Amino acid sequence: MKETYNFNQIESIVQKKWKTNNTFAANIDTSKPKYYCLSMLPYPSGNLHMGHVRNYSIGDAVSRYKKLKGFNVLQPMGWDAFGLPAENAAINKKVHPQDWTEENIEHMKHQLNSLGFGYDWNKEINTSDQSYYKFEQELFLKFYEKGLAYRKKSLVNWDPVDKTVLANEQVIDGKGWRTGADVELKEIETWFLKITDYADELEEGLENIDWPENVKNMQKNWIGKSKGTEIEFETDKNFTLKAFTTRPDTIHGVTFFGISPNHPIVKELMQDDVGIEDFIEETKQISSAEADQAKADKVGYKTNLNIIHPISKQKINVWIINYVLMDYGTGAIMGVPGHDERDFEFAKKYDIAIKRVIDSEAELPFSGSGPLVNSEDLNGLMPDEAFDKISNILAESNDAKILYQYRLRDWGISRQRYWGCPIPMEYKDGEARPASTLPVLLPVNKDGTYEPLHQNESFRYPEPGIERETDTFDTFMESSWYFARYMSAQNNKKVFDENTNYWLPVDLYIGGVEHAILHLLYSRFFFKVLRDLGLVEGDEPFKKLLTQGMVLKDGAKMSKSKGNTVDPKEYIENYGADSIRTFMIFASPPEQSLEWSDNGLEGCHKFLKRLWALSYRIKSLKDEDFGESKDILIDECKDLFIKINDDYDKRLNLNTVVSSCMEILNNINKKFTAKGIEASKEDLMTVYDFLLVALSPIAPHITENLYQEVLGKELQEAKWPDKKFFEKNESEIKYLIQVNGKVRANIMIDSALSEEEVKQLSKEHENVSRHLENKDIIKVIFIKNKLINFVHS
């Protein structure tokens, strides 16, 4: 054993050993409970960034801990390899996206290995590989057969110079990012998945999963289920208009009626009102030029159409209003300015009557609850009572029904790009049908070049009369099911085999909170469909979710544009993987953001150096160097053992695992005094052994090396200590003695003593008696095994 900590050498030796021994290969083993620990797979952009390092350090720590606890652990890794950056790089560097991607994967895989993450690489997947995406095409066709995939017109961003569709992030200030041309909205046919069919289940399922409350809330709000009444209003023309409202109880407060500029009825109204067209043009300009701006002014146009109020039978003006959205509800609203903020603002602007129908002290607009007023039969009722009553009344006279509306829209999955999974459909006489041969591979020219699918004639028209779909899938498709594919990654015949249901569901999923809505919602939806197709078992894919915080530098998110990125590479070289991993875990709790600090990393590195120095010292000790004192060191560390156990198991507060390990190290070091070692050999070795085991999930290289060097044992064979190890010796209890709530002493008291004896002993304590002198004790709070509080006047 060398005297100095040579991390480079140790880490490469240990990593080689893992590779040779296939240490992280995961296979079905019914003798152990299984644990599937998954970290979100990266996009192969070329380099790992600190966010990845943090994410994967947490995942690896949990995986290794679970292995020590006797679980059969699966920790896979793969590449979310389709996407826009590959195409941009292809253009800039004149290489094929596939070559660029593969090169990046190779490099990043090397980086992951140099950090010592224990992945089962036998199960690696690359979503841009046909062995992966061919199954995606099969799955899509199953969705299609089930009626869950359909085609519909939708608006896309069109760059008129490049003649291409742009993603939202490629539109900057309404202009194409490459050409700078004004982006136009164009309507084209695109594919959708009917996620809305699962809206209710997606919402209800949230109750059964162990996810952070904020993420569940975000999904719940995104689904946006709301109960309301759809009411059909008669007009003074020969048709009716439907409006959806969550507050039918305020029906007597209706003073205007609003329809969306995109409402189908608008075209008819235009025929005898020339002003409408100008107004529509105006609103379009506002919405496109200021699409990104949060608040467009509320504007409206008063038509000569009226609805008939279903109760009062009065005529009420119909307005075309820009804040009424066509794709929510029926595209029409009943305007209740007294009790809706938007309607209030609108009514003020156009001088429309504002009527109070809910009594309260609050000023209008008031959207809360209170007894109804000015509402005829409904007066005195509370809103929810009135909701039912009026809905029933309206159901008889007008066509009204109670129903639920969702904010959630169907998922548009078409992308007009090359580097994605081709949508396996074709068209004959304009009719869509599944592609006649599968898989539909991405075409690559012989010279290694490529062109967009719609420009590739031989791809687009494989035979006369047949036109292939030239769109590719949204890359969220690949990430919606990859977690179920890892375990059968080598199976080229079946998408999911017996391994799939052995390992699923994912026991712990770790990733950034930025995926809280889309990726995590799409994955849940996909999983439920796969279940209904009989392909997987269970209702939810991710049992527990951990959303790790961002890595910040100088208080800001790291980004190239800010120039505050920190490249993991140089730090791995200068400090080693174990130091970086330890810092990533130590610097803050997993869910919170982490402030990068060179000094902090240095501190962790010093900790590992001290661990090495101690180990070197221990190794050179002889039996006679040890002292006699039994149990003292173990007693001193007991609370730390318990804390580490809890932190790993219950709370996932890994940062305090590290600090507890530091304390254990400090405790051991203190036993080396000028007079000799103040601990027995057995005690010291017990504590040292646990220190290595406890730290090994976080800093696996140094601990594995020391376990072998100093203790002569293999860490891979080590087990987490059993319950007994974490039990406290309770013959003496530390009591906290307070006077008027202030701590004045703490003393060790024999746990066999009675309450009275304990009180007496406490009162006698010098510092306590001093504070009780000449005072009348009014009350004594006694909490067994914890504290006594003497309360005086």
Place this chain on the structure above:
RNA sequence: GGGGAUGUGGUGGAACUGGCAGACACGCUGGAUUUAGGUUCCAGUGCCGUAAGGCGUGGGGGUUCGACUCCCUCCAUCCCUACCA
């Protein structure tokens, strides 16, 4: 506008169910080793006070024997989302 998170020393952060506030680190100060720097080791380090003691967890109020923790209210910062009837 809506939803959520956070607020504790000079800094990152501890304090699990109300019970020793500031663990563990960083930084800083002093000392030892060193020709010097770095490394390493030792000591100190919330604020006021010589001390006893007092004050302190964004501000104000409350519940309690006791509040960083629970309740009310206000403020600040960050994130997500957005005219969803």
